[in-house]
Amino acid sequence: MAEIELKTAPADFRFPTTNQSRHCFTRYIEFHRCVAAKGEESGDCEKFAKYYRSLCPGEWVERWNEQRENGTFPGPL
Amino acid sequence: MIVLECLFLTIAPCDAAEPWQLGSQDAATPMMQGIIDLHHDIFFFLILIFVFVSWILVRALWHFHYKKNPIPQRIVHGTTIEILWTIFPSIILMFIAIPSFALLYSMDEVVVDPAITIKAIGHQWYWTYEYSDYNSSDEQSLTFDSYTIPEDDPELGQSRLLEVDNRVVVPEKTHLRIIVTPADVPHSWAVPSLGVKCDAVPGRLNQTSISVQREGVYYGQCSEICGTNHAFMPIVVEAVPRKDYGSRVSNQLIPKTGGA
Numbered sequence: 001m002a003e004i005e006l007k008t009a010p011a012d013f014r015f016p017t018t019n020q021s022r023h024c025f026t027r028y029i030e031f032h033r034c035v036a037a038k039g040e041e042s043g044d045c046e047k048f049a050k051y052y053r054s055l056c057p058g059e060w061v062e063r064w065n066e067q068r069e070n071g072t073f074p075g076p077l
Numbered sequence: 078m079i080v081l082e083c084l085f086l087t088i089a090p091c092d093a094a095e096p097w098q099l100g101s102q103d104a105a106t107p108m109m110q111g112i113i114d115l116h117h118d119i120f121f122f123l124i125l126i127f128v129f130v131s132w133i134l135v136r137a138l139w140h141f142h143y144k145k146n147p148i149p150q151r152i153v154h155g156t157t158i159e160i161l162w163t164i165f166p167s168i169i170l171m172f173i174a175i176p177s178f179a180l181l182y183s184m185d186e187v188v189v190d191p192a193i194t195i196k197a198i199g200h201q202w203y204w205t206y207e208y209s210d211y212n213s214s215d216e217q218s219l220t221f222d223s224y225t226i227p228e229d230d231p232e233l234g235q236s237r238l239l240e241v242d243n244r245v246v247v248p249e250k251t252h253l254r255i256i257v258t259p260a261d262v263p264h265s266w267a268v269p270s271l272g273v274k275c276d277a278v279p280g281r282l283n284q285t286s287i288s289v290q291r292e293g294v295y296y297g298q299c300s301e302i303c304g305t306n307h308a309f310m311p312i313v314v315e316a317v318p319r320k321d322y323g324s325r326v327s328n329q330l331i332p333k334t335g336g337a
Binding site for chain 2: 006007008009010011016018019020021023024050053054055056057058059061062065
């Protein structure tokens with residue numbers, strides 16, 4: 001990897017404050033809702049995936065993935 | 078030797094705590110420079126007020142000493158002076174408030190989208206850094222732990238209680254978003270030279286933005302009591318030229334994936 005393109009989740013005007021927990025959660029939900037709407041293979045949802053991976057700690061993502069598998073995810077998927 | 082040390086201190090910027098240090102560490106971000114400038118502005122008025130109050134106090138004690146002035150005066154009010162000593166402090170406060178609010182609100186301004194997001198996750202008693210902008214799947218692409226170098230181990234020239242094994246490498250002059258959170262108890266990610274102190278609150282992601290203006294190595298320490306080794310989980314940020322950033326991160330990628 002010689003050149004890394006420097007790009008990350010942009011600042012979201014819906015979450016202007018210091019607390020970005022909701023931003024990370026919203027991006028995660030947006031990704032899964034996009035996949036539910038457009039299908040797994042659609043490339044449109046990749047954008048949301050990149051955003052939530054940038055913002056959310058790995059542990060949070062793992063926990064949510066488990067909760068989704070168990071059907072206990074506390075969010076509007 | 079002392080002469081050489083003096084020269085060293087004037088040439089090298091102060092990016093870590095120095096023994097008997099009085100002032101701030103040298104600024105490496107516009108935010109910290111703003112804080113230092115505000116401090117100078119306020120300090121000017123502080124000295125003014127200090128000298129004035131001390132002078133009045135000394136004068137009063139001298140001239141109204143009971144031997145020199147046995148009968149005390151019984152002044153009840155003086156309208157003019159009361160108006161003056163209300164108006165003048167208000168004006169001084171205004172002069173202090175204007176740069177202070179300007180700096181405070183400039184902190185929150187989002188001018189440019191950040192280029193990189195780095196997550197600083199506090200544990201008892203070390204930091205984990207995640208650089209996940211390059212992930213193609215949910216597995217972390219670059220995650221590493223940053224432990225302090227124990228007191229017996231540092232090499233010659235290293236700072237005791239400030240050095241870590243893996244530093245946070247960032248490119249200079251780039252807008253960074255740092256997301257701070259802990260995995261267990263509250264911590265706080267603080268680097269004085271960069272003017273950043275961001276609490277790590279369990280269950281919450283706190284965001285702070287910085288843009289390091291010069292290359293260098295910047296030291297900080299955990300700033301929220303988190304248990305017995307709270308004093309032994311420092312933070313070291315290394316700012317490298319933008320063109321070197323890619324290779325530095327890839328070098329860390331290769332040994333760390335599968336290991337961290």
